[in-house]
Amino acid sequence: MPHLPAAFPATRFRRLRRMGALRDLVQEVRLSPADLIWPIFVTDVPGADAPVASMPGVSRLTVEGAVRAAEQAAALGIPALCLFPYTDPALKTETCEEAWSPDNLSNRAIRAIKAAVPDIAVMTDVALDPYNALGHDGLVRDGVVLNDETIEALVRMALAQAEAGADILGPSDMMDGRIGAMRSALEAAGHKDVVILSYAAKYASAFYGPFRDAVGASGALKGDKKTYQMNPGNRDEALRLVARDLDEGADMVMIKPGMPYLDICARVKDAFGVPTFAYQVSGEYAMLKGAMLNGWLKEEVMLESLLAFRRAGCDGILTYFAPEAARLLRA
């Protein structure tokens, strides 16, 4: 329990707010570049390495550009990058084989980054949507997203990513049982130290819109993802999902989206005390960045929004602001 303050004027809270030095001394929660994971979009489709219209300031990068980003991250003290491929539409099928091709774009980018900047942790996305002609995170039959068949595909995909040198796998698909299946396949293949950061509590959110533009999935997606992603009206279910994924072998867990779900972040950290991450998703970025560019909000909202995650108990944040925020934090 917090100590109850003595009555005024023995207690004046403003004493500790009078000057920056005192405010710094008593600050409870801090944000540093080391708390950030930088999601980037990669492509090898000629001409697609261009700005993403709904995410001002974010561009798709070539593999070479991704290596430059990794160097930039290292210079800024950002420990990890997360890769999302914009796949050539000609490679998308309903069976999604490209997802586990050892030489797919994402796996080539992993190898290139690990060769050039080995100290940067490379995180991947494990889900079928960038490769699926139907735009879903799982295999679809007769309009139904299949759980168990999808897991087999995801396990292949995860193994190919681990083989390419990924440090952190990020299953974002929300199928049931995928963490356990991936963990045992990784152990069996000798990838014992590959980290799984499970998107444990991922909500069916309209805040993902700009991301789907960035990876070229918007056009393909038929319907919505509500049969596998969480209902935004639920909270206890998030705790059960986190418990389940930890039990199946996740090393770290994620809540997604971020700012609209800070209550969930706080409950997860309080309940489990495990490494907990939040994803400040594309729509949150677009909202804040758009307002900043219009002069409606000051740039300070960026660090304030990120600090909120730390206050809610998150150990780290996936954010498109990572390089910009790290630069400000180091200034």
Ligand code: PBG
């Ligand atoms: C899909 C995936 C999504 C995001 C990360 N992985 C979108 C979705 O579920 O449709 C969203 C990230 C963002 O909005 O920034 N596997």
